[in-house]
Amino acid sequence: MNLLQKYIFVPLDIFKQIQHNENRAIKIETRLEAWLAFLCMDEPEAIIEIIERYPDFREMYTQVYEICRNVEEVMNMFSKELIELDRNTTKLMIDEMQKDIEQKEKELKKKDEEIQKLKEELQKQK
Structure with a gap:
């Protein structure tokens, strides 16, 4: 595609499959992985791991949770x-x-x- 700006397309479904195919607990090792997981995962384990490793994600999850409650x-x-x-x-x-x-x-x-x-x-x- 010829775009005016530089874009990176990330297939979230593939990221999610890779995370689930690993026979281990979900591992979020980098901030980029945390963002990808934030965008595509809704498992409590993943959310907890993201929040523990990157506390600034807590506010975003809180906002999403409040929206879903209402x-x-x-x-x-x-x-x-x-x-x-x-x-x-x-x-x-x-x-x-x-x-x-x-x-x-x-x-x-x-x-x-x-x-x-x-x-x-x-x-x-x-």
Whole structure:
């Protein structure tokens, strides 16, 4: 991919599989592994290990936990996003329909011009 900025794509599912395939307790050895585990693991053992090794992750886990406890707020958040998605989808559909209408109008105008030319030729022949 040709991107304007430098990005690193990390397959979290593969990281999680590697962590689970190791026949040992989940080991978080670097801060990068802690971030990857934070993003993809929800096992209590992994969470405890991350928090013990990197205490600054506790606040983030607390925020995530509070969001998950307040199911109504989560549903409202999803509802707002769905409303925005619906609005954007509707706008996109209207824009596409407008383009189609403009294209059809151009085609009709060309056909009308052709018909007019044919009528003129027919009149000349008569």
